[in-house]
Ligand SMILES: CCN[C@H]1CN(CCOC)S(=O)(=O)c2sc(S(N)(=O)=O)cc21
């Protein structure tokens with residue numbers, strides 16, 4: 001595919017050249033304005049059952065750090081809320097900023113957070129493969145969780161402690177038995193809207209579910225993400241992986257609904 005990144009030349013403002021859908025009608029992320037969100041009484045709670053989830057590995061794909069799951073059956077799904085079917089957990093990854101400034105993709109009333117966790121799920125009821133789902137209008141459901149700096153997150157250590165193993169683009173290591181339930185905040189109240197992938201290929205295939213309550217992580221833990229590199233081991237340029245976030249995109253008349 002085409003090379004893209006988060007730099008001056010290859011960053012979000014240039015993605016439209018190779019991915020014209022970047023200027024589409026349901027692009028993500030967006031700025032969420034809570035008092036403009038419509039409260040939908042028939043929008044039920046979301047349910048996640050990650051108990052039998054099976055993480056497989058953790059890797060650096062040159063854009064983020066990704067934990068992949070075995071999605072060969074319905075052992076780890078998200079359902080309810082705006083979803084007509086259960087959606088299978090495929091991977092989760094993060095977006096974050098540079099030292100001391102914002103790094104989330106979605107913003108709330110113009111405010112960003114230090115980081116944003118994306119748990120990516122796909123509609124295996126309607127679509128045979130992940131690839132097929134990733135291009136369908138109701139193919140993916142991404143659960144977004146804001147990370148704000150504060151106390152140490154006791155479970156995020158399981159991830160930050162192994163990041164040194166995936167410092168370089170293209171590195172991958174075993175990462176079994178991690179249950180992402182430990183990364184969820186106490187409240188599952190959410191906003192939801194129809195959007196897209198926030199990276200190329202920017203497919204308009206995502207039902208976004210953004211939790212209102214952030215989780216707290218320490219500055220030290222966030223700093224561990226920033227020791228990752230965008231570049232490969234044999235690359236003499238050591239480009240620190242940070243600010244790997246797309247800024248908010250035009251809402252284009254879309255409705256954001258609120259659980260309550
Ligand atoms: C670096 C590439 N990122 C993407 C890779 N995939 C798309 C292609 O797959 C067939 S994906 O579906 O895993 C997702 S979800 C996602 S976000 N930030 O919107 O949650 C980005 C991507």
Ligand SMILES: [Zn+2]
Pocket residue numbers: 093094095118198
């Ligand atoms: Zn993401």
